[in-house]
Amino acid sequence: MRTHDLHIYNTLSRKTEKFEPLHPNLVGMYVCGPTVYSNAHLGNARTFISFDIVFRYLQHLGYKVRYVRNITDAGHLESDADEGEDKISKKAKLEQLEPMEIVQRYTIDFHTMMQSFNALPPSIEPTATGHIIEQIEMTKQILANGYAYESNGTIYFDVEKFAKQYNYTALTGRNLEDLLNGTRELGGQDDKRGRLDFALWIKAKPEHIMRWPSPWGEGFPGWHLECSAMSRKYLGEKFDIHGGGMDLAPTHHTNEIAQNVSCTHDAEPVCYWMHTNMLTVNGQKMSKSLGNSFLPHELFSGLHPLLDKGYSPMTVRFFMLQAHYRSTLDFSNEALQAAEKGFARLMNAMKLLDGLKTTNTSSVNIAELSKSIYAAMDDDFNTPIALSHLFEGVRIINSVNDNKETLSDDDKNTFVTLMKTMVFDVLGLKEENAVNTDKIDGLMNMILEVRGEAKTRRDFSTSDLIRDRLKEIGFEIKDGKEGTSYTITN
Numbered sequence: 001m002r003t004h005d006l007h008i009y010n011t012l013s014r015k016t017e018k019f020e021p022l023h024p025n026l027v028g029m030y031v032c033g034p035t036v037y038s039n040a041h042l043g044n045a046r047t048f049i050s051f052d053i054v055f056r057y058l059q060h061l062g063y064k065v066r067y068v069r070n071i072t073d074a075g076h077l078e079s080d081a082d083e084g085e086d087k088i089s090k091k092a093k094l095e096q097l098e099p100m101e102i103v104q105r106y107t108i109d110f111h112t113m114m115q116s117f118n119a120l121p122p123s124i125e126p127t128a129t130g131h132i133i134e135q136i137e138m139t140k141q142i143l144a145n146g147y148a149y150e151s152n153g154t155i156y157f158d159v160e161k162f163a164k165q166y167n168y169t170a171l172t173g174r175n176l177e178d179l180l181n182g183t184r185e186l187g188g189q190d191d192k193r194g195r196l197d198f199a200l201w202i203k204a205k206p207e208h209i210m211r212w213p214s215p216w217g218e219g220f221p222g223w224h225l226e227c228s229a230m231s232r233k234y235l236g237e238k239f240d241i242h243g244g245g246m247d248l249a250p251t252h253h254t255n256e257i258a259q260n261v262s263c264t265h266d267a268e269p270v271c272y273w274m275h276t277n278m279l280t281v282n283g284q285k286m287s288k289s290l291g292n293s294f295l296p297h298e299l300f301s302g303l304h305p306l307l308d309k310g311y312s313p314m315t316v317r318f319f320m321l322q323a324h325y326r327s328t329l330d331f332s333n334e335a336l337q338a339a340e341k342g343f344a345r346l347m348n349a350m351k352l353l354d355g356l357k358t359t360n361t362s363s364v365n366i367a368e369l370s371k372s373i374y375a376a377m378d379d380d381f382n383t384p385i386a387l388s389h390l391f392e393g394v395r396i397i398n399s400v401n402d403n404k405e406t407l408s409d410d411d412k413n414t415f416v417t418l419m420k421t422m423v424f425d426v427l428g429l430k431e432e433n434a435v436n437t438d439k440i441d442g443l444m445n446m447i448l449e450v451r452g453e454a455k456t457r458r459d460f461s462t463s464d465l466i467r468d469r470l471k472e473i474g475f476e477i478k479d480g481k482e483g484t485s486y487t488i489t490n
């Protein structure tokens with residue numbers, strides 16, 4: 001176990017707190033996963049990449065982490081207020097497919113996207129449809145404890161009753177009166193008693209495809225219930241970290257807490273609530289209706305009117321790490337192009353790392369660099385600051401390579417481990433096109449050989465032409481005592 005001083009910003013307390021897990025060396029983490037009814041979008045990608053960093057860093061510190069991220073494959077209605085159609089059933093009807101065909105297609109799409117971003121798979125990826133029994137059991141328990149009621153085959157959570165004993169809006173700190181005033185008044189059509197009440201179990205209308213038998217007739221679970229039932233099943237009644245996008249806090253997570261508390265009577269079923277911020281495009285909120293949202297594969301291919309060109313998955317991952325997960329992240333061509341250059345600079349330096357020459361003494365302070373990088377990560381996973389220190393590492397690599405700084409044997413070992421661990425294991429960046437690198441290398445060596453022959457013939461106009469043309473397309477040639485080498489500059 002590494003000694004560390006990890007602090008996490010807790011949405012619940014609105015403070016940055018020292019991280020102390022419930023059980024030494026073990027961490028239980030639950031993150032709300034995607035609803036698999038359409039292609040995964042970039043907002044999802046940002047949230048899950050942020051928690052991938054959390055997962056990776058906790059493991060690096062020596063914790064055994066059980067990371068549970070669900071797949072919502074039933075029960076998520078079009079509106080958070082238990083209205084509209086089930087998102088997956090609607091898409092299935094539209095495409096004349098089985099709901100499970102929709103689920104399969106978009107689960108694969110989601111996994112492919114996460115793989116391209118080099119995100120580690122979670123420890124458990126449970127589905128809502130795989131946990132219907134657990135959800136029915138939890139509904140029964142909430143009913144038995146008196147925090148829910150049945151109305152025409154649907155079971156509603158009684159928010160008013162719950163709020164008399166517990167702080168229903170603890171997570172967001174909103175005023176309950178304001179919340180009530182901002183919610184639609186009930187009409188004669190409504191089965192629920194209170195405006196803020198939400199469904200635990202919903203009676204299936206005749207046309208509803210996805211339905212299961214229950215003590216209250218055929219129906220399906222409400223969306224908030226699955227996360228309560230599955231987090232409890234795999235992580236226990238009280239666990240360390242719960243995360244998701246910040247848009248989930250006011251309703252989904254608030255209701256999750258209410259469900260868990262009404263079963264266990266522990267007012268804080270989760271110790272640390274973590275929320276990731278939103279994406280913007282050129283300063284505007286990214287949304288389908290504004291026409292400024294693009295999908296990950298559009299970002300990779302550049303096939304979108306707002307994009308000048310395509311950007312590789314690792315460029316996008318690097319770009320995302322340049323903003324803290326609790327800040328908004330703004331997409332623009334300029335910012336992505338800058339990230340592309342920055343990522344290439346980092347990777348070029350990483351290639352030089354193993355071959356750095358050592359001397360008896362160091363002119364650089366590697367211990368200090370290490371301290372700064374860990375301090376940034378310990379400060380609520382501050383990746384932009386950690387990256388800025390890693391670029392101090394890049395400066396050191398290039399300076400030692402150019403004989404402007406020196407590195408001792410011991411320092412080199414520490415430095416190589418530090419840089420590789422942070423860049424590859426913790427930040428999850430990787431060299432792209434590893435297969436093609438060999439081919440580029442072979443091709444470049446051939447070109448350099450031809451250029452060398454031209455120089456031997458004293459045909460300097462040809463050798464200069466080759467050097468200048470290579471420079472134009474992003475290959476920098478360096479003639480040294482030990483031969484000619486090249487770097488890719490972009």
Ligand SMILES: [Zn+2]
Nearest residue numbers: 032033227252
């Ligand atoms: Zn959830």
